[in-house]
Amino acid sequence: MDSTENLILRGRFAPTPSGRMHLGNLFCALLSWLSIRSKNGIWVLRQEDLDPERTSRKFAEQLEEDLLWLGLSFSEGGTKGGKYAPYFQSECEKIYRRVFLKLQQSAKIYPCFCTRSQLHGANAPHLSDGRVVYDGRCKTLSPEEIDQKMKKHSPAYRIEVPDEEISFEDGCLGECRENLAREFGDFVVRRSDGGFAYQLAVVVDDIRMKVTEIVRGQDLLSSTAPQIYLYRLLKAPVPRFYHIPVLLSPDGERLSKRDHDVSLETLRKKYTAPEILGRLAYLAGQLKEPKAISAEELAAHFDWSRVPRENLRIPAGLF
Incomplete structure (x- = not known):
């Protein structure tokens, strides 16, 4: 991994403003905040609102208010702004396009006309976790075939990857x-x-915002x-990654913004901010028992070695 030791430490929380945060979002926000603040670094809020049909400024503003209510203040980003603006991905199309054109000069990027059903068909390579590995069928299209397909519909664009192993030392999971x-x-x-994909947008934003560490769920490990x-390819330093356990409901199901019982809208009616933080800190191995505590108090004793590695079921009755 590229060294970032001589840089100012900068962490970020990058939610999608498509509804009120739930416990899983809060867990990630808290650990990201504690990690960077325990090192006297800068915490940045970036709103990943690439999908205009799912996201809104109303949710983005509510998210900011919720973070501040919890005591998780951000140094820059969101509507607060800062020197690495814009902090809303919906405002970054020109930036992404410029990098996309740059990548076309240093890597093979080719049009892909595959439909969703083709990508997920029975003949497509599937991994044990359900992921589909693209088989590269559009990579061998001739210029004539591409021209013909272009007349029918617009393609996506893929970047060719080498048959190469990438290794990194994760701050939570190890190698x-x-x-x-x-x-x-x-x-x-x-x-x-015509929009730019998550993989490109998130890297471009983290580079330009000089992010040195990224805390996110293990569901994004791949x-x-x-x-x-x-x-x-962009000749940029690689941040330090921390992939944290995903919070599960007491019955083992993934949390979502549709689960109103664990949304911050509901939780704020039942608990104070220190009570919510204390319960999350308990799940994160930072407290021996759930108790009311401020974010600043937690940051003073934060220790990554106490954070569990496995996904966590929320004990019944904890929230």
Whole structure:
């Protein structure tokens, strides 16, 4: 991993403003905040609102208010702004386009006309976790075939990846490794609707915002290798990654913004901010028992070695 030791430490929380935060979002926000503040670094809020149909400024503003109510203040970002603006991905199209054109000069980027059903068909390579590895079928299209397909519909654009193993030392999980070609495949950097894909946008934003550490859920672990590949193509330092356990409901199901019982809207009616933080800190191994505590008090004694590695079921009755 590229060294970031001589840089100012900068962490970020990058939610999608598509509804009120739930416990899983709060857990990630808290650990991200504690990690960077325990090192006297800068915490940045970036709103990942690439999808205009799912996101809104109303939710983005509510998210900011919720973070401040919890005591998780951000140094820059969101509507507060800062020197690395814009902090809303919906405002960054020109930036992404410029990097996309730059990548076309240093890597093979090709049009992909595959439909969703083709990508997920029975013949497509599937991994044990359900992920589909793109088989590269559009990579061999002739210029004539591309011209014909272009007349029917717009393509997505994929970047070719080498048959190479990417390894990195995760701050929570330890050593991780993944073969780009066999376990991920050529990935989309621009969607068929003309928008830019998550993998490209998140790397571009973290580079320009000089992010040195990224705390996020283990459900995003598989995105790390292709993102590291983009950092290298763009000749940028690779941040330190911390992939934290995903919070599960007491019955073992993934939390979502549709679960109103664990949304901050409901939780704020039942608990104070220190009570919510104390319960989350207990799940994160930072407290021996759930008790009311401020974010500043937690930061003074934060220790990554106490954070569990496995996904966590929320004990019944804790919230």
